[in-house]
Amino acid sequence: MPLLEIRNLVVEFDTAAGPFRALDGVDYTVDAGEVLAIVGESGSGKSVAMLAVMGLLPDTATITADRMAFEGRDLATLSPKDRRQVIGKDISMIFQEPIASLNPCFTVGFQIGEVLKTHTRLSGSERAARVIELLKAVGIPEPERRLSSFPHQMSGGQCQRVMIAMAIACSPKLLIADEPTTALDVTIQKQILDLLLKLQAESGMGLIMITHDMGVVAETADRVVVQYQGRQMEEADVLSLFESPKHPYTKALLSALPENATGDRLPTVGDFRALFETAPKEATA
Template sequence: MNLLEIQNLSVAFGAADHPFRAVDGLDLTVRQGEIVGIVGESGSGKSVTMMAMMGLLEGQGRISADRLSFDGKDLLTLGSRARRRIVGKDISMIFQDPMTALNPSFTVGYQIMEVLREHLGLRGSSLKKRALELMEMVEIPAAASRLGAYPHQLSGGMSQRVAIAMAIACHPKLLIADEPTTALDVTIQAQIMDLLVSLQQSQNMSLILITHDLAVVAEIAHRVAVMYAGQVVELARVPDIFVAPAHPYTEALLASIPEHSKGARRLSTLPGIVPGHHDRPAGCLLSPRCPYVQDTCRSERPVLTGQGGAAVRCHYPLNVEEAR
């Protein structure tokens, strides 16, 4: 059963008569207990997609979709009050930079307890007890003494653990982790990822991991969605997508991993840049950069098609027989 269903999601910014589509016709589903990785270069629409789904872009972007459903509830028709009962409780998000995600004016204990008060109605000693349990759950040492600490008194790794504690406080059904290790050193990154996977398994949460790190995706995700210029260009299972990518952009991403260029004079790269607001091609958005481009690619926009849990947005997909 699908916990999250997104069909034909679009997010547009700018003037109504000439909008810029940061997300363009996106389809995505997430099952209960599934880990889905979303990869793609900066600006591809990964974070905007999740913020639009959560209703965090009201007043900033224009959002439309054929279907936006979570746990059987239609998010498109929910009022702001009903949505607030879901976001932060059943759907929660860990943002990219823990140092800016936390409010510097309040202690970390207060910020965790605020979530518990708002969504679970806890008060008094039970409130503080639960906050302490959460600090210990995310493996913060000397948790009791850290409740009164301010964010600036914690390291980046400790701040990220506090952000995780806030995100899992209400036993969410869906946790979105947006580049959760970006600001951390390598050893702390591994600890944070191990912690997220452990929490996901123990609580049977669905987890959406937004990342640039393909190695992490290969290790923990069940499926991968590859985004380019606001579109999902490939969706496939792990390890299928790493063995036989179907989209040229996915192939280029995998080829750019430094380990794949051992012995070469230069790292493998994809020439050109992502199309911007004023230079979007009429056909496939990758066509100006694609080494396999044909006339059809330049004139006709491909749609996402597939079966068996795998899909690709390409007129001439690669490795289709091998990957599927």
């Protein structure tokens, strides 16, 4: 049984111009210990899909799916109380832009501690010790001193590590990382990716990596889902995807990588909407 199984997920938003379909029948599965990458350009619905899983989309969104299950439990039919026990504890998410995701009015120690207070029965002193342990685990120097730091007093890379600490505080079975290296320099990007893979390997949790960076996909993923404008173009194991992509959109993404350039200019990805009626999922492997 997959850790997470989603079948035919559709998300529509009510807008002033009428309904807007952000996701149109996508499928995802991820097993314990597996790294699934969801890749596609901005606006392809990668984050929307995972926010639907987390129950964090606004009231203007209409979500339907043939199946949306975690460990066999239907997330769509869970009561709000039961869902809160799963979200943040068994399923956790690292959001984009850590500076914007952390509350500027509270210390990082307090914010990590709030996760533990919500989902565990640890005492105050036990929570403080666990927060220090988590900060050490994600590579924050002088964690005892950093307990009282505010987000604006830390670098972007350190704030991203704090977000990771919050996400793994309760030892989740599934971790969703939404563009975890956005706005970080190359050196810090490598450190964050290495940290996520180390934590994933040590705990055996499932990891979903949302990204538009094919280099990140190559370094981290076991399996890849390629999305374009809310639809699933291709699904394959990472080696097959890079060696023999089947969908024209996937081929275009790979051809636009600098290392695949054959002339003075990189090719553009282009517009693939004309393929929607003929090959939305036929190329999946």
